[in-house]
Amino acid sequence: MKAVPPEISRIADGIRTMRIRGAGEIARSAVRALMILAEASKAANVDDFVDELELGSKILLETRPTAVSLPNGIRYVMHRVHESQRTCRNVEGIRSVAIRAGEEFIAGSKTAIQRIGNFGANRIRNGDALMTHCNSSTAIAIMKTAWEQGKQIQVFATETRPRFQGRITAKALGEVGIPVTLIPDGAVRFFMDKIDRVIVGADAVTANGAVVNKIGTSMVALAAHEARVRFFVAAETYKFSPETMIGELVKIEERNTLEVIPLAELKKMPNVKVRNPSFDITPPEYIDIIITEKGIIPPQGAILVLQEMFGILTPEELKEYQTYQIGEEA
Secondary structure, eight states: OOOOOHHHHHHHHHHHTTSSOSHHHHHHHHHHHHHHHHHHOOOSSHHHHHHHHHHHHHHHHTTOSSOTHHHHHHHHHHHHHHHHHTTOOOHHHHHHHHHHHHHHHHHHHHHHHHHHHHHHHTTOOTTOEEEEOSOOHHHHHHHHHHHHTTOOOEEEEEOOTTTTHHHHHHHHHHHTTOOEEEEOGGGHHHHGGGOSEEEEOOSEEOTTSOEEEETTHHHHHHHHHHTTOEEEEEOOGGGBOGGGGGTOOOOOOBOOGGGTSOHHHHTTSTTOOOOOBOEEEEOGGGOOEEEETTEEEOGGGHHHHHHHHHOSOOHHHHHHHHHTTSSSOO
8 A cells, every 4th residue: 555645644643633623624634635645646647646645535534434524525626636537647737636626625615614604693693692512613703703793792612521622612712802601511401591592513414404513412402492592503515414315324433432531540440331422413303594604594405405516416426425436435
């Protein structure tokens, strides 16, 4: 197997270990890795060049199985590479296709966050108390934009155990002056009667409008549903999962148990095992709206977004998107 540049391995390891976190940043980092690989390639012909990109794609795809943004980012680049491979027999030509596709994806993903911030802020009222879970660049963009519009909001941010990503959110909001209350995950229902809106991000959106996000999101949604508090999801359209159009299930990642409890402590607890799922699924009936860079949709509109992006795919037509022509499913 050919070696990849050390920078590719470093990015892949950063995604795997969550030094690189947040679905958008994961996707952008994976795409940057492909661009680095394309620039560094010494391939003598087009087929060898594409083989190198496929190897890099495979390494990146294995890092985070639930983050749909990651394979969608790789899909964006590799689909254009494979299309060009049919007609372009010049390495420099196809190299420029890969780099240009990466630049387009990264620029588009950053613009998407700004647009989502604007759309979502229009749904926030002056004086609203908001709740958020985990660390989402899109959810943060909405709250910051609302604050910049002069809306006097306050935010309740969950700690988001076991990795405490909510502390990152609290810090980011507090630095721009937004009053933030950091709460334990288990206190969500206790505080829900003080909340006007819940805003969360997403790692994946399925064809039926269900949302895959950080573990605990579904419990927040359930508490909001019980209290009749509106529940908003902010998600770029590249987080919508085309595989779910034909009934595929989103794989839920389970992470190292040592994130939950140190090994030395676990050894003192006979007959105890630890499980650490990283995500859960919030059903569409608990979601009021999904805020995308293309506008605001009800969860039932997710299938229309996917059909617009990918058409109505048969299992055979979807095969290219699942495998990226590297021989294995993501």
